[in-house]
Amino acid sequence: MLHGDIEKTGINHEFAKAYRQGAEKVGATVKEIAIMDLKFLPNKQFNNQITPLEPDLLDAAEKVKWANHIVLFCTVNHDSIPAKLSGFFDRLFAPGQHYAGKSARIVSVLDEASWKEWQMNKTPTYHAIKRNVLERCRIIPVRTCTIGYVHSPENDYAKKWIAKMIAFGEKFM
Helix, strand or coil: CEECCCCCCCHHHHHHHHHHHHHHHCCCCCCCEEHHHCCCCCCCECCCECCCCCHHHHHHHHHHHHCCEEEEEEEEECCECCHHHHHHHHHHCCCCCCCCCCEEEEEEEECHHHHHHHHHHCCCCCHHHHHHHHHHHCCCCEEEEEECCCCCCCCHHHHHHHHHHHHHHHHCC
């Protein structure tokens, strides 16, 4: 489970907790990676040459290799994911890396401005992650969820999505 959110107590962590609850209910072992807590240089170096991974990225790579199913929880603010999350993908899912035989799910929670834009254009924010990161590394299928602006985990909209996350976790989808 990849946590790509800067906020540690936000709605994404509630969704991740629900997903984990569902997965563990059916006997899955879940390992988590808090990307924002990792210590690594998020920028590509030396004209995009592959540079050695730092210890935190080596540990993350082992967890990704171990997993059968990868779930990313991230917030989209101003139509963009956090820079450190982008750097994580640049470094750990570099061209030539292959993680065949795995499936994935991307859960993106949009801020208010991104949600309004998505409602008008229906352009998902996760295409770059889905196609240019996960599928390029042969992780297939990659399922997605786009969740609109959530004010609180206590409202009916959030509760509906928390229930869906439990169900997704139970089915690993």
